[in-house]
Amino acid sequence: MHFVNLFHDGAARAAVSDGDHYRLLPAADGLSAELGERIARGEDLARTAETARTAGERVPAATARFAPLLTRPGKVICLGLNYFDHAKEGGRDKPTYPWFFLRAASSLLAHGEPAPLPTVSTQYDYEAELAVVIGQRGKRVPRERALDLVLGYSCFNDLSVRDYQKKTPQWTIGKNFDASGAFGPALVLAGDLPPGGRDLRIQCRVNGQVMQDANTSSMIFDVAETIEILTGCMTLEPGDVIVMGTPAGVGFARQPPVWLKDGDRVEVEIEGVGCLSNPVVPGG
Incomplete structure (x- = not known):
């Protein structure tokens, strides 16, 4: 699986590749949707991606704007x-x-x-x-x-x-x-x-x-x-x-x-x- 960090609606949001689109990963209320934050809190990205591929908002790859893969890594x-x-x-x-x-x-x-x-x-x-x-x-x-x-x-x-x-x-x-x-x-x-x-x-x-x-x-x-x-x-x-x-x-x-x-x-x-x-x- 290929995961990315996209700028979307003014913030970095994790997404998963889906053909010529990306699917934004759903985020729980009150928790950051950014990829690095998800990793830091131990989220199962593969499981979240399965949900995103059926219900996640689609972002065309051709118009996607990327953030650094992890915006605030620990080290x-x-x-x-x-x-x-x-x-x-x-x-x-x-x-x-x-x-x-x-x-x-x-x-x-x-x-x-x-x-x-x-x-x-x-x-x-x-x-x-x-x-x-x-x-x-x-x-x-x-x-x-x-x-x-x-x-x-x-x-x-x-x-x-x-x-x-x-x-x-x-x-x-x-x-x-x-x-x-x-x-x-x-x-x-x-x-x-x-x-x-x-x-x-x-x-x-x-x-x-x-x-x-x-x-x-x-x-x-x-x-x-x-x-x-x-x-x-x-x-x-x-x-x-x-x-x-x-x-x-x-x-x-x-x-x-x-x-x-x-x-x-x-x-x-x-x-x-x-x-x-x-x-x-x-x-x-």
Whole structure:
């Protein structure tokens, strides 16, 4: 099943794909209808979707306006240098422990929405990534049970302001400009994909030109190992997100560098998961 978050009647509303339409998921009185809130309170999305497909309000896919897949996730934990070829192109050795950093909810951007160029930099870069949405609470979870925590997967574009990223060794500032983390368009339930989201082709295209082309099986730390490592340190909760790192081919490593510019369209496509697309526009 493919779930989305749509702007409808002034608010984010969860919906399920139904051919050339989406069906809005019904919401109980007094409870948020937004996808992330439903996940956080433990709603059975598959069961709700069955009701929606017979009684939910229809929204044509052609006119749907998306919200970020989860508008206010509890934690967005990102991995850097999680494909060896990407570490190598940046002059790094293969990590022996994941390079973790966090993204704020204010940095998230919806599918189809304009990605604003930063006004303080010309070094705006793309990064195609697999996003993991957590559906169960877990602490100190061994690798063999780690995938039980995963609700599903989505696409993520970790748009990065490279000169700001390099101002400090912690990366945070260059990864948290407003509307710089494109997320969506859909949540695909884990049971509809290979375990751990492995063996999926992942691409980034800029104006139709393929810039990154890899396979998720090339991740250094796979989803299960990453969850084991994280839950050894912190509790993962429903609605948390893990963004699994990007393969080689990013703009800063090219000669000459390729920076995103006004009028570009950047796409992240992951096999079986979907295609996340955003136009690049001047910053405000």
